[in-house]
Amino acid sequence: MTKEVFLKMMSKEAEKEALGKVNVREKSILVKEILIIDVKPGWKKGTKITFPERGNELPGVIPSDLVFIIDEKPHPFFTRDGNDLDVTQKISLAEALTGYTVHLSTLDARNLTIPINSIISPIYEEVVEGEGMPISREPARTGNLRVKFKIYFPTRLTSDQKTGMKRLLTSS
DSSP states (O other), X not given: OEEEEXXXXXXXXXXXXXXXXXXXXXXXXXXXXXXXXXXXXXXXXXXXXXXXXXXXXXXXXXXOOEEEEOOOOOOSXXXXXXXXXXXXXXXXXXXXXXXXXXXEEOTTSOEEEEEEOSOOOTTOEEEETTOSOEETTEEEEEOOEEEEEEEEOOSOOOHHHHHHHHHHHHOO
């Protein structure tokens, strides 16, 4: 028996459709069936969706379950940590010492502006509550966005710049 299963995945966030096809081959009969998975916001990698008794069918045997496992596509800027999102901003030493404004486009295409007026050390993190991933079992709640920083130091300073930096940094 050959069973073709067409999987239609729906995401309310992206409103895009993906069509998958699974071929299971045994003997002679072709059965087509469309299965729909409504992908919920916040589902994590490894989430399993089971269609009971929709797998291989053999005469006199109960069909096996058909199981789909969610995977995550890597994002160029954000990484997921549970329900939280992490992003790293590259800034200069001058920006780290004098303040910096983070400008981000969120996964749902909103623009965030996060002003940071304090000194940004290499281990500093700015946490923005409620800007992470949706929590799948509690769709009204979301995780946090953690903004981390990679600070670029100058590769050279002139003698005058070094003297000026020493004077400036030791006077406080």
